[in-house]
Amino acid sequence: MLTRLTYRINLGLERYFPEQRLFLKSDSETRFIRLRPATQAVAIAGGTVVLGWTILATAIILMESISAGSGRDQAMRQQVLYEQRLNALSQDRDARADEAAGAQERFNLALAQVAEMQNRLLASEDRRRELETGIDVIQNTLRRTIKERDEARAQAEAAGVMVVAENGVKKTDAGRAKDAMATVDILADALSATAQERDLMQGAAAKSAERVEAVLAEKKALQTRNNEIFAKLEEAVSVSMEPLDKMFRAAGMSPDELLSQVRRGYSGQGGPLTPLTLSTKGSVSNPDEQRANAILQGLDRMNLYRLAAFKAPFAMPVKGNFRWTSGFGTRNDPKGMGRRMHEGTDMAGAYGLPILSTADGVVTHAGWSSGYGRLVKIRHEFGIETRYAHLSAIRVKVGDRVSRGEQIGDMGNSGRSTGTHLHYEIRIGGRAVNPMTFIKAANHVF
Template identity: 55%
Template sequence: MPRRILDRVNTVLDPWLPEQRLFLKSEDATRFVRMRPLTQAVTLFLAGMLFLWSVIATSLLFIDGISSGGAREQAQIAKAQFESRLDILARQRDQRATEALAAQDRFQMALGQVSQMQSQLLASEERRRELETGIDVIQSTLKRTMAERDEAREKLAAARGTGAESSERLTARIGDMGGTVDLLTVALARTATERDQASRAATAAREEAEQAELDRRLLEERHDEIFDTLEGAVRISMEPLDRMFRKAGMNPDDILSQIRRGYSGTGGPLLPAAISSKGFAGPDADTARAEGILQRLDEMNLYRIAVDKLPFAIPLRGGYRFTSPFGYRWGRLHAGVDLAGPVGMDVHAPADGVVAEAGWENGYGNVIKLRHEFGVSTVYGHLSKIRVRVGQKVSRGEVIGDTGNTGRSTGPHLHYEIRVGGAPINPMTFIKAAQDVF
């Protein structure tokens, strides 16, 4: 039955694929191989599938290479944008700090003016009370003098009628009293004028004090707006950095503590202390908020220092692709990732560090090992050229070697490792943690 099916299939295919014979001739004999239509069809099908698989695989590799390069360029652009954003925030921080200091000076000046106006107001009120007391005394004296003058006039009239007292003496006495009354009247008018002036001055001082108090409240509201803006900007900028370190398995508090210990130098001459007789007063709310913002900005600066000291960047830039991940391969640990690319590509240091080793090592070929901060180190294998020496300090982004095909390698690529405390970890942990930031 199978034979009959094969014969029928060959009969159907014979018009398109007629039977072929391949003759194999030797010195003493001639042989031939018959290729039936079905055999030819199977051979052509397999050849077509192989060709199609080759085309698809080549296309996928080409597309992967293009997308990989595009992703790296986008990462570089994002990194440049982030650094630009940090610079802008730093300039805004300096500007806001300057505005806060100027506003604080204006606030202190306004408080001084309010205090001075209040002192003037109190002095005016005291002067007004003194003038009112003087006016009361003058009015009492005037009333008494007028009463004495009237009494003297009555006595003068009585003396003229009875002759009990000389009219000349009474007339002189009345004249003296009249002069006293005139003098008291002038003094009373002058005192009343001064009282009115003092009252107007007190009213003006009270209005100025109220205006100064209004300016002070407006200044406090402006302070609150500035502080809210600064606090929001700092919080938004700090969250991605904090998240990046935690995704990389690093404790941000420990990192900042170590960076702070390394950047905590102080010095300079000490001046004599000035002791105030008013006692010590603790910082107000605005000062506390400003100190909090400055502390967060200082932490942001420490984060930027830590970023330069940890390998968050990729050592290659441009046309490369990932060919082998971190993990076990054929029962053995592949302790890094392989980044394939042509021989001679620049290998950049992903973080500040010191060259611990630079030379030939079995398996790695030409290899460079960098020692970074916080117990982190990186390894770069299969290099074609080494551009650094042992003990040399390198900065982030500095070229340390060229990609190659030395050591145990099947093609030109870079073998890249990250070790923490001597133990290898997946480099993609650091690289992916930085994708949301750079």
């Protein structure tokens, strides 16, 4: 059955692949190999499959090479755009720093003006009280003079009655007229003196009223000026504090909790500002005092913000020419070990480039660590830790207190690394977070 089927297949293929014979001749004999149509068809089909697979594989390899080339070009373009964006952010950060410095200078000038205006306001208040006292004295003198005039009139009338009672009816009309004229003269002199004194008092009272009006006008002008100064100070405090608040919120940190921790741990010189108190009688503070205290509280909050900013890693660990080579998150392992979590960010630069502490803190590790190579760990406030790996040299030891911007090592290629770079990590409560969150947040202020 199988032989018959083979025969039919060979017979059907005979028209396309006629039977061939391959002769092999030696010195003693001649042999041949018969290539039947089915054998030829199988050989040609196999060759076609091999040729097709070769063409397909070559096309796939070429397409992958072209795609890889375009991917590298696109990555380079993105790298250039990213560096341009970083330069623009750096320029914007410098501009914001200049604005903050200008706002601080304007605030200091305005604060000096407030102090001067407060002194003038207190002096005008003293003058107003003196004028009120003078007016009270003048009014009391005028009342006393009027009372004395009325008493003199009563005494004159009583004297006339007594004269009539003593002389009786025997006194002549001429005598009575003479006495009346004398009495009138006395009363006229007394009234004239009283009128003159009254006119003097009224003139003094008018001058005092004019002076009081002038003082009140001056006080109103001072109040208007104070309102303008307070408005400028409030604006300056708001403008200076808003970038700091944005910076902490962008880093995922609660500003109120941070300030509470700084306030609890802050002691020594440069503490919170004392509230302003102008009243010496223990009375309720006026609106100006309340506004001044609000401004001082804002300054205290801004001061605490700046203290917190130096205690958190908002600075760059590398100063100089470098480029970002790998970010935070899942990536292809550079050693070919599949997809792995990258818990920091990599910055490639020159061998020996200084590595700086990004915040004030205490060194908790300074030595070799598997995978990290030469590693420095620094503990900061608020449960934050920073790590600086693959160093070529370490310039601190465990227990050292370092300041923001202080050199702690040199860039290198130690440990599990493919080239010279810094591996920079930030951990909060032991959990790794994206360092770019802090670096980008600092662009609001620094």
